[in-house]
Amino acid sequence: MSSVPDFATLQTLVIATLFEVVEQSNKPVPDAVEGSTSLVGKQAVLDSLALVTLIVELEQRLEEEYDVMLTLADDRAMSQKHSPFRTVASLTHYIAELISEEMGRD
Amino acid sequence: MSIAWLLERMQQWPERNAIVWHDQAYTYGTLVERVQAWADELDRHDVGPGLVVTLEGDYSPNAVSLLLALIARDTIVVPLTRSVEAHRDEFIAIAEVQVVISFDDEDGWHLERRALQVSNPLTRNLIDSGHPGLVLFSSGSTGKSKAALHNFTPLLAKFQLPRHSRTTLTFLLLDHIGGINTLFYTLANGGTVVAVPSRDPEVVCRTIAAHRVQTLPTSPTFLNLLLISEAYERHDLSSLDLITYGTEVMPASTLERLHAIFPKVQLLQTYGLSELGILRSKSRDSGSLWVKVGGEGFETKIVDHVLWIRAQSAMLGYLNAPSPFDAEGWMNTQDVVEVDGDYLRILGRHTEIINVGGQKVYPAEVESVLLQMPNVRDVAVLGEANPITGQIVTARFNLFEPEELGAFKRRVRAFCKDRLASFKVPVKITLTEDDQHSARFKKMRKG
Numbered sequence: 001m002s003s004v005p006d007f008a009t010l011q012t013l014v015i016a017t018l019f020e021v022v023e024q025s026n027k028p029v030p031d032a033v034e035g036s037t038s039l040v041g042k043q044a045v046l047d048s049l050a051l052v053t054l055i056v057e058l059e060q061r062l063e064e065e066y067d068v069m070l071t072l073a074d075d076r077a078m079s080q081k082h083s084p085f086r087t088v089a090s091l092t093h094y095i096a097e098l099i100s101e102e103m104g105r106d
Numbered sequence: 107m108s109i110a111w112l113l114e115r116m117q118q119w120p121e122r123n124a125i126v127w128h129d130q131a132y133t134y135g136t137l138v139e140r141v142q143a144w145a146d147e148l149d150r151h152d153v154g155p156g157l158v159v160t161l162e163g164d165y166s167p168n169a170v171s172l173l174l175a176l177i178a179r180d181t182i183v184v185p186l187t188r189s190v191e192a193h194r195d196e197f198i199a200i201a202e203v204q205v206v207i208s209f210d211d212e213d214g215w216h217l218e219r220r221a222l223q224v225s226n227p228l229t230r231n232l233i234d235s236g237h238p239g240l241v242l243f244s245s246g247s248t249g250k251s252k253a254a255l256h257n258f259t260p261l262l263a264k265f266q267l268p269r270h271s272r273t274t275l276t277f278l279l280l281d282h283i284g285g286i287n288t289l290f291y292t293l294a295n296g297g298t299v300v301a302v303p304s305r306d307p308e309v310v311c312r313t314i315a316a317h318r319v320q321t322l323p324t325s326p327t328f329l330n331l332l333l334i335s336e337a338y339e340r341h342d343l344s345s346l347d348l349i350t351y352g353t354e355v356m357p358a359s360t361l362e363r364l365h366a367i368f369p370k371v372q373l374l375q376t377y378g379l380s381e382l383g384i385l386r387s388k389s390r391d392s393g394s395l396w397v398k399v400g401g402e403g404f405e406t407k408i409v410d411h412v413l414w415i416r417a418q419s420a421m422l423g424y425l426n427a428p429s430p431f432d433a434e435g436w437m438n439t440q441d442v443v444e445v446d447g448d449y450l451r452i453l454g455r456h457t458e459i460i461n462v463g464g465q466k467v468y469p470a471e472v473e474s475v476l477l478q479m480p481n482v483r484d485v486a487v488l489g490e491a492n493p494i495t496g497q498i499v500t501a502r503f504n505l506f507e508p509e510e511l512g513a514f515k516r517r518v519r520a521f522c523k524d525r526l527a528s529f530k531v532p533v534k535i536t537l538t539e540d541d542q543h544s545a546r547f548k549k550m551r552k553g
Contacts, residue, residue, distance in 0.1 A: 024519040053533045078493045
């Protein structure tokens with residue numbers, strides 16, 4: 001296993017991927033994206049398809065770059081009291097949590 | 107005898123070529139003689155009416171004449187080919203085979219008996235009725251192979267009506283309803299069946315040129331490979347005047363390119379199922395995906411956009427699955443269609459439709475767009491479960507030249523932007539080195 005990415009690194013990855021997904025969809029590209037940027041809901045920069053694309057992209061990139069296979073969208077994610085897909089920061093936290101669980105298993 | 111009419115007809119043109127196998131022609135006279143020789147041979151080996159017999163072979167003169175001899179003596183024939191070798195023992199067990207006759211590459215043969223009694227009630231009923239039978243296994247591209255048991259007599263009845271005599275390449279083998287259809291259509295009309303040793307586009311084109319083949323019955327997957335190979339530029343295909351395609355949905359982009367490259371060749375969509383036989387069909391024109399299907403002995407109806415068929419030549423049932431027919435004898439084909447007057451357009455298998463947040467995506471439509479991308483050799487589109495949108499569209503590509511995945515994904519999304527609605531654009535994109543079609547040249551959309 002490669003070195004464990006820290007929170008800042010993960011958030012940079014989420015933001016970079018988000019920008020790319022938005023650029024490739026037909027939605028307007030936001031000026032700035034930060035931890036509090038909403039992923040779903042009224043102010044969201046993504047529609048449901050773009051959100052799904054972001055999640056699948058992140059899964060593939062985490063596997064390529066950190067050799068870690070995660071399922072970000074599953075029943076566990078969907079049944080959380082506060083959805084991990086609310087904001088950039090909550091998604092990053094969720095990824096960090098799953099990664100540390102994966103590492104703990106090795 | 108259920109094929110007495112066919113054998114009589116074959117005797118009318120003894121000098122004509124019936125089969126070309128390993129580039130050598132065999133006449134109807136030869137074939138009829140061999141059918142007689144087989145009758146004696148089968149007597150010697152005590153292979154009588156009602157036995158279940160596997161014929162393992164190709165379109166060799168010995169195998170084809172054995173097939174005719176087996177039908178003539180009312181046996182139940184189970185044709186098997188090398189393409190299903192991995193399932194051979196399973197298939198032989200399902201069909202309760204009692205005699206195995208296998209052919210080698212020199213058309214020599216070997217007979218083996220298996221001591222067992224037929225217990226399947228469907229097969230027993232057919233044996234009691236005194237008719238010959240045929241067992242065909244579905245390719246199982248979407249699940250487990252099902253064994254369709256046919257009464258051979260109604261299946262052959264439609265060939266009694268005389269039609270054009272043609273030289274036809276046999277793309278599909280004897281273990282496929284399309285291969286059986288080609289063989290009997292050709293023999294019933296004094297045409298020539300031309301066998302190919304492989305389904306490589308180069309070999310197929312060389313064979314068409316060498317034997318002046320007129321009809322090429324094939325599948326969209328093969329036609330894609332043909333277009334990619336450009337093998338048609340290296341051989342004289344001027345004899346070819348009809349290409350038929352079926353067994354899967356034709357991508358619009360493939361048909362368009364094919365029509366541009368072969369403007370004088372008629373392009374005809376065919377429709378058939380191993381459970382029902384092959385229907386007569388008529389494409390609106392060579393560039394059109396709209397097709398009329400039906401003909402003598404077939405009835406069609408559309409229920410909730412799905413095609414249902416009732417056929418006189420329908421199988422008796424599956425040997426290893428519940429009957430797919432309703433009380434009135436209709437079968438749900440699972441093919442979703444659009445309707446325009448008498449014409450249908452086949453959109454895809456009901457089971458392969460991808461449901462993205464309640465919106466339907468047909469894999470063939472997406473594949474048709476993606477196949478137009480530079481550097482794309484092949485692509486299979488399929489659905490994958492996703493808790494947010496129910497399913498997502500995934501696309502698995504074969505490329506000509508290696509490409510960095512990230513850059514390729516960007517290229518795919520940019521290409522799709524103005525060509526597909528956003529819910530149809532593949533969310534997950536992967537690359538593979540493996541071929542994505544079955545031995546029968548049908549696209550495999552397996553996860």
